[in-house]
Amino acid sequence: MKHKITLIKGDGIGPEVVEAACRCIEATGVEIIWEEFTAGQQAIEKFGTPLPNELIESIKKNKVALKGPITTPIAGGFRSVNVALRQELELFACVRPAKSIEGIITTPYQNIDIVIIRENSEDLYAGVEFEKDNKSTHELISFINSISKKKIRQDSSISIKPISEFASRRIAEFAFEYALKHKRRLVTAVHKANIMKYTDGLFLNCVRKVAERYVGKIDFNEAIVDNLSMQLVLRPQNFDVLVLPNLYGDIISDLCAGLIGGLGVAPGANLGKDCALFEPVHGAAPKYAGQDKVNPTATLLSAVMMLEHIGEEEAARRLDSAIKEVIKEGKFVTYDLKKDRNDPTAVGTKQMAKAIIERLR
């Protein structure tokens, strides 16, 4: 059976890692018709918008997409295409497994097996922001100051943090169902509800309520996000499935990537009721763009998740094994998996992918 899948190579190191993934998927024998689109700055230059409607329609039609990272301008410019895609397609759950891989020597940790479930649709990432000195910002500040005992300075910018009961319950249910389906033992709700009593408090209460339905099946506990960060560094093996609001989920994803050897090996999936978009945790790493240098593993493992999702379990298993064998052997791996990052025996993106393809054959 041929699968039709939307492809977004992204920018920076995106095209290199996505092309490596396409070659590896092809070597599994799974037949895919790719529908390719650009997004971000490239799309602005071509179509006058960072997120062309055709791209959204293609994913809605195909239901599945593979995506490389897309650069978001810092402190200004267009809003994140990555966040917008998740919102437009209602990809409310971001699943990011952080699992130790045998042979990775750049981390002191072993036996890490954590799955991050990040709420993808709201929180400070909702994009509801008010810029300093705008008329509407002044009006908003005056209104807040009129109804709140706490005062906001007039020369402030404001970001709104919406956390709804609907989205919190939805991600909590997703996390517990994921835990059941994947035979996990524990779900930890991560929050800062001691300070943000109404937003994080609502999130936590929703997860607590859902947890009650799983008593005897899945254990449940809670962690304040700053304390969790410390515990993840000291005793990461204590954690299993983490469910977090959007911002903490983003930050803790990179922390967990660090535990298993870095962003080069951390995969991810954005899932909704109808569509699924697979992409690595890492970004466009502009300083390495076009150098055939970075690790394709994070995108390859995202492709493994995608193959599982489309029912190609056997191909997924074979690709996963081929990646793990190449890493374990340690001969054809990129600079980030070497003890010394300047190790001259490190290979490039293409050669690592080639070694994986040879294993597949």
Ligand code: NAD
């Ligand atoms: P980044 O993840 O792009 O890179 C940070 C560092 O991690 C790199 O300099 C490199 O040392 C390492 N790294 C990342 N990917 C690697 C790989 N495959 N192999 C080896 N090492 C790797 O983070 P950043 O520099 O903060 O962000 C760059 C841009 O990417 C920003 O515009 C940001 O908004 C964007 N971004 C996009 C996504 C996405 O598309 N989903 C995610 C995160 C960041």
